Amino acid sequence: MDIKNIKGVGEKTLKYLNLLGIYSVKDAIFFFPRCYEDRRNIKPIYELCDGDIASIIAEVSIIYPSKRANNGMYINRIVFKNETGYIVGVWFNQPYIKNNFKVGQKVFLYGKISRKMGEVQIIDPQYERDIDDLKLGINPIYPSNKYLSQKVIKKIINECLKYIDKVIIDILPESLRKSLGLYDIKSAILNIHNPKDFNILSESIKRIKFEELLVLQLGIFMAKKRFENMENAYSIPVSKEMKEYKDSLPFQLTNAQSKTIREILIDMKKSKPMNRLVQGDVGSGKTIVAITALFNCAMNGYQGALMAPTEILAQQHFLSLESLLKKWQIKIALLCGSTSKKQKDEILEKIKQGEIDIVVGTHALIQENVEFKNLALVVTDEQHRFGVRQRGELINKGHNPHVLVMTATPIPRTLALFMYGDMDISIINELPAGRQKVDTYFVRPSMRDKVYDFVKKEIRNGRQAYIVCPLVEESEKLEAESAVETSKKLQEMYFKEFKIGLLHGKMNSSDKDLVMQKFKNKEIDILVSTTVIEVGINVPNATIIVIENAERFGLAQLHQLRGRVGRGSYKSYCILISEAKTDDAKERMNIMTKTSDGFIIAEKDMELRGTGEFFGTRQHGLPELKLADPIKDIELLKQTRDVAKKIIENNLIYNKDYENLVKEVDNKFNDKFNDITFN
Template sequence: MNLIAFEDLKNKSIRYVKGVGESRLSLFEKLDIRSVYDLLTYYPRDYEDRSRIKNIADLEHGEVCSFEGTVVSNVSEARPRRGMVISKVSVRDSTGKITAVWFNQQYVKNSLAVGSNYIFYGKADRKLNKLQIVNPVFELAGSDDMKKSLKIFPVYPSTKNLGQNVIRVIMQETLKTLDGTQMEDMLPGNVRKKYNLSGFVECIKQIHFPESFAQKEEARYRLVFEELFMLQLGLLNYKSLAADSGFGIRFHKPPEMDSFLQALPFELTAAQKRVLYEVEKDMESENVMNRLVQGDVGSGKTIIAVLALFKAVKCGYQGALMVPTEILAEQHFKSIKPLFEQYNISVELLSSSQPKKQKQWVFEGLSEGRIDVVIGTHALIEAAVQFQKLGLVVTDEQHRFGVRQRTILAEKGQNPDVLVMTATPIPRTLALILYGDLDISIIDQLPPGRKPIKTYTVNEAMRERINKFIREKVMEGRQVYIVCPLVEESEEIEAKSAVITAEEISNNVFKDLKVGIIHGKMKAAEKEAIMKSFVAGEISILVSTTIIEVGVNVPNATLMVIENAERFGLAQLHQLRGRVGRGAEQSYCVLFNQSKSQVSRERMKIMSQSNDGFVISEKDLEIRGPGDFFGTKQHGLPELKIANLYRDIEVLKLAQESAKELLEIDPGLKGNKKLKGYLSNYFGEKVTLS
């Protein structure tokens, strides 16, 4: 029996799977499927239970199921308009009658014979007490195909020209390659035994083509456990490495700290004071600080970083503040430099777009100790950046940086303290588990005087009224964001695109106003120029993709309009909304919801009723399906392919407990080299294993 390693599956292209040609290869690549392993772990998003056959009379409105019936009429075709063909046929069983309807599926006319029995599967629809089924799939009753069709079918996320049947057939071909083989299991045998978990190959087969839902759930449990176990193992291993790296710096309380606090143009909130106490306590201990400061948009996390940097410098060390964008780095630089200059603290900016001579001057200043605090982007982790005495590393908007990037910067000092900040509110239980390598502080209070952003959900019928409101705000001297989910129009998704929207409003609706556009496909220099122009007030309306989600501070912007709001997660909508409401003026957020679904209405209602990011993130967890909630990718963690962090919280706790037990017995996984290899492969460059 052949023994297959995970590396073999990860290195084998799906090009060698039967049924995958060059054209399909590119379609699968659109779904981020390149290797056989990617395909095997491309889990169904849902299942069709075609095994349950009902009588026609028992079919309920909106129910999806199978029924057997006799075709009692010829297929009729109607052409209500060009490019549209509607095919209809009557089907009867001993209990009742139903009309089967297909749109643009003309093959049906030659596929159904009057008097023959078929098994139909689809969604029943009752209109004016008449039953119909729209676009059902069907098989001749009693045929071999019928026997194959009366089972549970997986339903996968798909893309244009790559339908469910194609994915299913190719998945079956891929699973056949595992027959008669034995596969290395990521999970240690004692862990599988303790939690009664089946083998990987068995579970992979059952998750794709289960014989029952009980079998599917059993397979899912094992695969979820594995995913969360590896996630926790990586995070906990990273934490243990940080703890083993030796003693940290014992900072003292500088005498100037009180006068610095008193000189601030505002008083800290009770929440900020509590978090500052926790940070100071960490800095004054002999252990390395690894603390996450989590706070809602506008809660005042930056001042905590400023105070920590002040403490570090006044104790004889240098500090670094890393942020995700150049515009944010400049904003921090302009606000922090004047505060520090009064206390003879030198602050400099470092970004990729600076002239070479300027960068070289900063490099020398850091290595020689002339610069006390550097504020910069990813440029800070370049090899050329060397510090004389780095004592504190702060990363702002943590969800834009990976664990690995944070580590590279920290390694430029001798066990410096690390302070991480995020405006992505995560329910505390999850934060404790997801940020397993960090202690957590939460700023759960907004500064006084901030007015809650008034949020409204509207549909297309309100377009003219909203356009009038946009114009009113601009005439008042205010600025407006219009956010779109796509950069360019897509045939697959009907959503407002940034490019098309900008053209529409600048050429038609607001042709007399200054309209700008910014999106991810633009060059860095172009993006920076547009943002600077908006910050300076030269642009009245900025049409953007989610690129402005983080860190942009324009107090004069008081209105945000989000197109196709149904296409965004709640946490992301909340982050976007946080770009307005940053000044004393009342701010507004308008959500255009193009979906009529109940779930969409519920999500928009939550946004309209709450400005609390923690409440919203709880709801986001509750409503979203399995997968990548708030983007574990963005957090520098592996993407979750099957686990649902809300539904699987109990499994997450067990996985963490199991990972802790293993690392206690075998710190650094020195006795589990294979598992260590899987873990490195699973996390890629994002976690350091020693």
């Protein structure tokens, strides 16, 4: 049922509802509040304590003119009175708020109480002027935009709830619900939108979360089962040259690297395709693990492919493969967007004929005209940069090839197991010998001159530096302009005697590669860059990275950027320049200075950002979760995993009672069953 058929939804309102993702009555019914106000707490003004959250019904007594503080902020004060005393409403940076009130008008206020020098204040309160329609109790607050008020959203949702019997069916079998003590779906939804008390609200939210997580777990188990039923992958034994190859490496493998390689080689022997995720922190040496797997594949006469998210990284992998495998006459090719047509045609023909053993490339590898003779191993690097469909397209170029995915975004192991079923995970949790711990500092912008003096000192000692520009969310074009401007300013004001290079997303691939090559060759002292350097660039002589406006970056991104230094034998530093005004920003800065452990950072990142953004469910092919959060609801996640497992093991998916549940799983995952990767 279309939302436009609901009373009160005209053309304008329809457009604004669409912006919130509401297109149908069902969308509106599942558009849940983001929080609640407990408006039942009406106390006499004289009883209110500092820090209370309270509701007040009072009359407008005095409206003071707006005042502008020294910091430029507007402060508005309005005095309200009732039979229990006087209270001052204080609003910041809302100079026109006074126009919404009239002396003598009765209003409802809800907000945080502050007692200062004998004065009782209510800070930035929510207010309602229509006292006749006022509903006390637990008041839902919905996600909104500047076009739709809470009042309008509530009215439309309550209209839609009248049609709940027509558009909502309970997908959980009654027997399952009763055995777990769960509410039916309609009661749960009605209670969430109009809760009577917090206990009922809590149980209602639990019901929705349970359903979301059960559908997620069932979908994952069903997709996993399909994957496990695949056979006839190439069975690749351990090459007889493996020991000689390992002995020829110019460095000693860490225990974690050796263990991961053993796990991969055991998987490759099987006729069931390997499906393994290698999690390794920044600089832990994942690349050599991938190279070893590709070496083993090539020495057995099969083809391997390595897909990287950027040309710079693809080129870096290509050079590493050439350098480490030249002794073995393995034929390696690089296929990127910038490869000339003549070269590309030649490479494509050789891949098709099986004359190339290992192909390294970017998205160019998944184009239709790339045909392999016997692709047996697919490796994707920095998995969070690729959508599931892109990885799937590369995998489909072989006959059930073995799949190895490398990521520098650690996911806590227990959570990964619950999220992805019994997937195969290898963790590289040691740094190779010679890798330097990066000292990280958080400073205010007032310290910028001292920071740049320190950069000069490092460069005079023969080292190099990165300076990362602020993140500009609006567009890559603005970000590029910001980088150009920053680089110009730094050259003119701070680093006149040094050579500055510039790197940003709007540059073409060959220009980017040229700049990086110059930086590697020490022809550039300071590389001013946007986040294009985030992934995989290896310059051992770079020992300092300065990140401007660091509060604009997420924890995982800051950790990735920090990983650009500390790659050689020199002491390395990461300096975060930030105003960090919010508690969240301060927390991120403090975490970065206290730990360099990617797994701790991953957990903190998920806590701060929520799992939706952290996992990027769209990239994993997983359906969206409206209320459930796999971090906060870990116990519920475990419970739904056990229930899903029993449903699959007992073949209940073929039971009539479970028909609606299975339909919902199919509906949520639709064609994603082919896209989901357990890595």
